[in-house]
Amino acid sequence: MPVKIAEEWLTTCGGCEITLLDVGEPLLEILPELEFVHMPVLMDHKYSGQAGENPGTLVIPEADIGFISGGIRHEENRHVAEEMRKKVNTLVAVGACANFGGIPALANMYTVEDIIKMAYDETETTDAHPVPDDDLPKLEERVSAVSEVVKVDVALPGCPTTPELYVQAITALLKGEALVLPERSVCDDCPMKREKKAVTEIKRPLEKPDWPADKPIEEVRCLMEQGYLCLGPVTHSACGGEEKIPRCIKAHMPCRGCFGLIREGANPQIDMMTALSSIGLNPRQIEDRRAMFNRFVGAQGRLRPLPQRR
Numbered sequence: 444m445p446v447k448i449a450e451e452w453l454t455t456c457g458g459c460e461i462t463l464l465d466v467g468e469p470l471l472e473i474l475p476e477l478e479f480v481h482m483p484v485l486m487d488h489k490y491s492g493q494a495g496e497n498p499g500t501l502v503i504p505e506a507d508i509g510f511i512s513g514g515i516r517h518e519e520n521r522h523v524a525e526e527m528r529k530k531v532n533t534l535v536a537v538g539a540c541a542n543f544g545g546i547p548a549l550a551n552m553y554t555v556e557d558i559i560k561m562a563y564d565e566t567e568t569t570d571a572h573p574v575p576d577d578d579l580p581k582l583e584e585r586v587s588a589v590s591e592v593v594k595v596d597v598a599l600p601g602c603p604t605t606p607e608l609y610v611q612a613i614t615a616l617l618k619g620e621a622l623v624l625p626e627r628s629v630c631d632d633c634p635m636k637r638e639k640k641a642v643t644e645i646k647r648p649l650e651k652p653d654w655p656a657d658k659p660i661e662e663v664r665c666l667m668e669q670g671y672l673c674l675g676p677v678t679h680s681a682c683g684g685e686e687k688i689p690r691c692i693k694a695h696m697p698c699r700g701c702f703g704l705i706r707e708g709a710n711p712q713i714d715m716m717t718a719l720s721s722i723g724l725n726p727r728q729i730e731d732r733r734a735m736f737n738r739f740v741g742a743q744g745r746l747r748p749l750p751q752r753r
């Protein structure tokens with residue numbers, strides 16, 4: 444009997460679903476063992492039934508494994524997450540949004556009232572506009588990770604996660620095991636050369652690093668020591684696939700932190716400020732440090748509106 448898989452997306456960009464479709468040939472190898480019973484990105488599944496026969500009802504078929512991407516921004520997202528939890532045996536949270544709030548959770552620095560005011564009233568390029576509310580789900584006060592609302596059994600972080608992790612997770616689950624990622628930082632797996640001291644200025648990310656094309660990566664100086672804001676010291680490493688070289692570093696770009704926390708309870712803002720100071724870079728040069736260091740992990744209470752200064 445094939446293993447039944449259901450997939451749902453909450454507040455998401457769809458990148459994590461596309462990553463599953465990007466798995467390519469390895470997916471063909473495991474496909475005979477799988478049956479996708481629900482996947483809105485590929486199949487037309489409607490709230491209220493295909494022909495509106497169940498008004499207001501969400502029908503998710505029962506499945507062995509459920510993948511869920513996106514964070515919880517509004518009451519419909521919460522309902523879908525709860526329904527998935529009821530219908531699947533093993534729930535896998537996919538991507539930074541589902542695991543830590545992801546980019547949408549940057550909104551947690553503002554109140555819902557402020558966000559609505561900015562979007563419909565105050566943005567220079569928008570004509571002031573009544574706030575639409577007909578038939579729209581109510582926004583929640585905060586963007587939450589899926590694990591804040593229902594129990595999650597397996598976490599596949601990343602923005603997006605990687606095709607390799609999807610395959611590893613599915614293969615492990617087919618054997619009755621849950622994929623557990625080791626607690627390593629991106630720096631632990633990065634082969635770049637460290638000298639424990641940096642240039643003094645923090646550079647803009649689009650400035651080209653000193654990385655001659657003919658130099659092997661092991662001989663090129665660490666990007667943070669070159670003055671780029673690289674979140675490798677505070678980011679969970681699992682994006683490098685078999686080679687283990689972190690995905691962005693391989694592309695000559697600093698790590699932006701998309702695989703989230705190395706361990707539960709970590710505070711990336713404090714840890715990153717310590718890492719920068721330890722090589723002589725002044726973290727105060729970075730505008731909006733709270734957002735930069737929590738860019739993908741703003742749920743679970745890490746980002747909140749600051750009290751107004753008087």
Ligand code: SF4
Pocket residue numbers: 454455456457458459512513537538539540541545546601602603604
């Ligand atoms: S983690 Fe990134 S790719 Fe995945 S849904 Fe969120 S924004 Fe999109």
Ligand code: SF4
Pocket residue numbers: 629630633634635637665666667668673674675676692697698
């Ligand atoms: S700070 Fe960035 S470039 Fe430097 S070792 Fe860590 S991951 Fe590599």
Ligand code: SF4
Pocket residue numbers: 601602629678679682683689690691692697698699700701702703
């Ligand atoms: S290097 Fe950092 S930002 Fe890039 S994919 Fe890996 S964890 Fe994400």
